[in-house]
Amino acid sequence: MGPSNADIDAARQNAITVEQYFDSMSKLYRWKFLERSEAYQLNMEAIERLKELSGEYFVLAFSAQWCEECSKCIPVLGLVSDTTGLEVGVLGKIKTDPLSRTSRWRVPPSPPEVLTFGVEKLPWIVLYDGQGKEAGKIIEGPEHTDSIEEELLFLVGER
Numbered sequence: 001m002g003p004s005n006a007d008i009d010a011a012r013q014n015a016i017t018v019e020q021y022f023d024s025m026s027k028l029y030r031w032k033f034l035e036r037s038e039a040y041q042l043n044m045e046a047i048e049r050l051k052e053l054s055g056e057y058f059v060l061a062f063s064a065q066w067c068e069e070c071s072k073c074i075p076v077l078g079l080v081s082d083t084t085g086l087e088v089g090v091l092g093k094i095k096t097d098p099l100s101r102t103s104r105w106r107v108p109p110s111p112p113e114v115l116t117f118g119v120e121k122l123p124w125i126v127l128y129d130g131q132g133k134e135a136g137k138i139i140e141g142p143e144h145t146d147s148i149e150e151e152l153l154f155l156v157g158e159r
Helices: 005-014 018-024 027-039 044-056 068-084 148-155
Strands: 057-062 087-091 124-129 134-139
Touching (some): 018 027, 018 087, 027 068, 044 057, 044 068, 044 148, 068 087, 068 148, 124 148, 134 148
């Protein structure tokens, strides 16, 4: 069973913007995220279609600054949000717990939502409709398309 609407609302309240997430990172990792953000070319056809849907959906993304795939996906979510108005909230500062036999993540400092949402891999990106119903997930990167923006469209059935 997935998270309740109350869990989703609480996570949405606790999440920060992509820009705030970048600002909270150590310099050791921030450059990689910023470099991707500056170099990435959005698929403008997908962006135009996402603009029409932006008020109907929101994204919760789980990320860690040390995660290679996160450094590829989270900057693109930031660009998508900036360009379309799609709400993107990031729950970051996730740390593994290599000494635990029962939990993959150390809570704290990882946000407790990693447990509530059953996060197994990073990035863990969940797209919700306005009622808090899950429209789909992107785990570690796009699975059905070539880009995050196209994958978001895929998840809402807008291929």
